[in-house]
Amino acid sequence: MRRKNQDNKVAYAFILPWIIGFLCFTLFPIIFMVQQSLTNRKLNGVSKFIGLTNYKNMFRSSVFWNSLRVTIFFTIVMVVVTTIWAIIMALLLNSKQRFNGIFQFCYFLPSVVPTVALAYAFRTIFGKNAGLLNNILSMFAGRNIEVNWLYQQNTIYFVVFFITLFTYSTGQMMLIFRSGLSDVPKELYEASNLDGATFIQKFFHITLPMISPLILFNAVSGCVSALNGSFALLYPLTSENGDPNGSTQVLSLLIYKEAFSNMKVGYACALSVILFLVAAVFGGLIFAISKKTVYYED
Amino acid sequence: MKKVVSFLLAAVMMTGTLAGCGESQPSSSPQAAGSAAASTQASQDVSGQSITITTWNEPSKDDALNMYKQAEKATGVKVNVTVIPESDYSSKLGQMVSTKDASSDIMVVWENDLKNFAEAKGILPLDSYLKKSTIKTSDFIPAVSKLSGGMGATYGLPWCAATEILYYNKDMFKAAGIPLPTNNWKYEDFKAAAKKLTKNGVYGCALPNTQTWWAGIGGAGDKIYDPSNGQMVIGSGAVSFVKDCKEMVDAKVMPAPSSDTTDLFAAGKAAMAWQGSWNVGTYADKLSFNWDIASLPTNKVKYNTLHTGFYTINANSKKQTAAWKVIEYLMGEEGQTINSKASGNPSALKTIAAKGAWKVASAKKVTNWDAITDSLNSGIFGYTCLPSGVTNNAVSKFNSALLGQTTPEEAVKRASDYAAETIGY
Numbered sequence: 001m002r003r004k005n006q007d008n009k010v011a012y013a014f015i016l017p018w019i020i021g022f023l024c025f026t027l028f029p030i031i032f033m034v035q036q037s038l039t040n041r042k043l044n045g046v047s048k049f050i051g052l053t054n055y056k057n058m059f060r061s062s063v064f065w066n067s068l069r070v071t072i073f074f075t076i077v078m079v080v081v082t083t084i085w086a087i088i089m090a091l092l093l094n095s096k097q098r099f100n101g102i103f104q105f106c107y108f109l110p111s112v113v114p115t116v117a118l119a120y121a122f123r124t125i126f127g128k129n130a131g132l133l134n135n136i137l138s139m140f141a142g143r144n145i146e147v148n149w150l151y152q153q154n155t156i157y158f159v160v161f162f163i164t165l166f167t168y169s170t171g172q173m174m175l176i177f178r179s180g181l182s183d184v185p186k187e188l189y190e191a192s193n194l195d196g197a198t199f200i201q202k203f204f205h206i207t208l209p210m211i212s213p214l215i216l217f218n219a220v221s222g223c224v225s226a227l228n229g230s231f232a233l234l235y236p237l238t239s240e241n242g243d244p245n246g247s248t249q250v251l252s253l254l255i256y257k258e259a260f261s262n263m264k265v266g267y268a269c270a271l272s273v274i275l276f277l278v279a280a281v282f283g284g285l286i287f288a289i290s291k292k293t294v295y296y297e298d
Numbered sequence: 299m300k301k302v303v304s305f306l307l308a309a310v311m312m313t314g315t316l317a318g319c320g321e322s323q324p325s326s327s328p329q330a331a332g333s334a335a336a337s338t339q340a341s342q343d344v345s346g347q348s349i350t351i352t353t354w355n356e357p358s359k360d361d362a363l364n365m366y367k368q369a370e371k372a373t374g375v376k377v378n379v380t381v382i383p384e385s386d387y388s389s390k391l392g393q394m395v396s397t398k399d400a401s402s403d404i405m406v407v408w409e410n411d412l413k414n415f416a417e418a419k420g421i422l423p424l425d426s427y428l429k430k431s432t433i434k435t436s437d438f439i440p441a442v443s444k445l446s447g448g449m450g451a452t453y454g455l456p457w458c459a460a461t462e463i464l465y466y467n468k469d470m471f472k473a474a475g476i477p478l479p480t481n482n483w484k485y486e487d488f489k490a491a492a493k494k495l496t497k498n499g500v501y502g503c504a505l506p507n508t509q510t511w512w513a514g515i516g517g518a519g520d521k522i523y524d525p526s527n528g529q530m531v532i533g534s535g536a537v538s539f540v541k542d543c544k545e546m547v548d549a550k551v552m553p554a555p556s557s558d559t560t561d562l563f564a565a566g567k568a569a570m571a572w573q574g575s576w577n578v579g580t581y582a583d584k585l586s587f588n589w590d591i592a593s594l595p596t597n598k599v600k601y602n603t604l605h606t607g608f609y610t611i612n613a614n615s616k617k618q619t620a621a622w623k624v625i626e627y628l629m630g631e632e633g634q635t636i637n638s639k640a641s642g643n644p645s646a647l648k649t650i651a652a653k654g655a656w657k658v659a660s661a662k663k664v665t666n667w668d669a670i671t672d673s674l675n676s677g678i679f680g681y682t683c684l685p686s687g688v689t690n691n692a693v694s695k696f697n698s699a700l701l702g703q704t705t706p707e708e709a710v711k712r713a714s715d716y717a718a719e720t721i722g723y
Binding site: 040042043044045046057060061062063123126127128129130131148149150151152153237239240241243244245246257258259260261262263264266267 | 386388392395397398418553556686687694695697698701704712715716720
């Protein structure tokens with residue numbers, strides 16, 4: 001009995017660093033954020049308890065509802081687009097060919113570039129007058145083409161989702177899928193070949209079910225990345241206002257704007273609570289869907 | 299062990315709750331200390347002490363034009379300069395005030411932050427220092443006195459008074475046979491000239507920037523900023539100016555808003571531009587064509603926004619007397635003259651500004667220097683007193699109207715609605 005207690009103490013001692021880190025850097029900030037959302041705290045530190053006023057004001061604000069709508073749309077599309085792209089890239093890299101390592105290096109290279117630098121580079125590419133893309137298009141068309149890629153509502157989403165294909169999150173997904181694909185038993189493909197299965201049939205009936213746990217993992221991490229990491233991508237591209245006309249103003253941009261441009265820290269905390277809940281709902285939904293769709297080998 | 303973990307969790311929750319739920323009004327002790335410092339330490343020798351000034355402008359690399367280096371020589375106080383990029387400047391200072399950071403002794407504070415920081419008791423009232431000083435606050439341009447008067451005390455002293463003016467390409471005007479702009483130019487003259495100057499891929503005028511949008515709106519008759527309640531006041535003037543700009547964008551007299559950051563005027567692709575007076579120093583002798591300046595054209599009202607920053611003393615500074623000594627030098631004739639020569643911005647002190655040190659020597663193509671003094675007289679502190687989130691949001695909405703994504707009326711309404719729900723928080 002004494003030995004068992006001793007073992008427990010040692011085990012707790014081992015996990016103590018993690019518990020301290022969790023308490024200080026995760027639990028306390030969350031509790032503090034919720035508590036601050038009930039105050040009118042400004043960036044200069046002046047603060048007074050105001051109950052649920054921030055939430056009442058938020059639910060009356062058309063800016064908030066627009067931002068929530070954009071956040072949900074952006075998250076869903078980004079997760080779908082990046083996951084599909086990562087699977088396609090992983091499938092291509094999984095096929096036997098020469099220079100596979102070089103291809104993998106080239107595909108993954110943009111992913112290790114910091115997102116802010118990547119966004120600024122693409123901002124230059126998608127510029128209206130001096131942008132690289134418009135110059136190339138003009139060269140091929142033989143006339144001056146000036147598409148306002150980042151300021152038109154019908155082109156901005158195309159640009160943003162295109163850039164997400166080169167972010168770290170997508171590159172990481174690709175590597176995870178690649179390792180998952182190499183673990184799919186070869187016998188399954190050999191058996192299906194004997195049955196005359198086509199590539200599409202093999203993909204949907206063998207590959208996809210076998211890597212479905214990885215799809216679940218990547219969908220959850222991609223979702224969190226879209227909700228929290230979108231700031232670093234969108235701020236340099238479309239500013240804190242989510243240009244054009246608020247089309248890209250996700251909640252993380254609005255939180256920054258309220259806290260650091262308008263000095264409304266309490267209100268920004270209330271928005272952060274909503275973002276926290278949105279992330280929780282997305283996570284819950286993905287897990288609920290996965291119960292019916294994810295295949296686990298016993 | 300469960301008890302230990304439970305106790306730790308409870309302690310963390312209690313700490314968080316107690317830390318935030320209470321009304322965290324900053325202590326008044328630094329304030330009191332500041333007043334005491336002013337009265338008891340004014341005669342103390344501060345030479346040899348070291349202070350830090352926080353600003354967004356890089357000091358001049360030429361020591362003769364570096365006012366901080368000259369302040370060191372004159373006061374014997376070592377001046378360290380911390381430069382924070384303009385885009386993060388206001389929020390970083392806000393965080394410093396919030397956390398009672400004492401690493402900066404002098405903070406150059408923007409118009410819209412001055413009241414906030416005073417409310418948070420993060421900066422000292424300077425009246426007790428001023429009583430024993432040679433700085434004549436009665437000599438400030440009226441707009442500065444008005445701004446300080448609204449706060450019950452003087453919390454900051456303006457480092458300069460920059461204005462907004464019209465820059466024009468003289469060569470293009472002469473080639474088109476259009477009379478050169480004067481300080482009495484009417485808005486209709488400007489629009490007509492812009493139309494005539496538009497040809498061969500050259501725009502008649504660059505798009506207003508985030509600053510000069512407000513000069514156009516103020517000129518069209520809107521008040522923009524109401525000091526009595528701190529609200530943004532825009533309406534028919536804003537709608538009218540946005541409509542004018544949209545017409546010019548549609549007619550390609552002005553470029554459409556885009557992510558491009560090229561200065562079209564400097565690149566010779568726009569015949570005119572409404573910009574801050576500080577660009578005189580930037581352009582100086584660098585432009586390949588003949589250019590000059592004029593006051594912004596007068597629409598319903600002669601209007602432009604004044605820009606400055608205020609020297610303030612951090613209430614948590616341990617070297618307030620030394621900080622004041624340096625401020626006193628920077629606000630004196632020598633300090634202000636060096637500043638004007640380096641930045642091209644006039645002093646906010648009328649008698650010093652009248653001596654004209656702000657006429658940038660290297661800007662030899664400029665002849666109409668009266669444009670600066672004329673703009674200084676008509677300038678007011680307008681949009682710069684509003685939170686930057688509100689004004690940037692409004693400009694974003696105006697740009698949407700120019701691109702046809704919303705109507706000018708809807709853009710102005712949405713900008714006003716957002717301002718109303720944001721200001722007064």
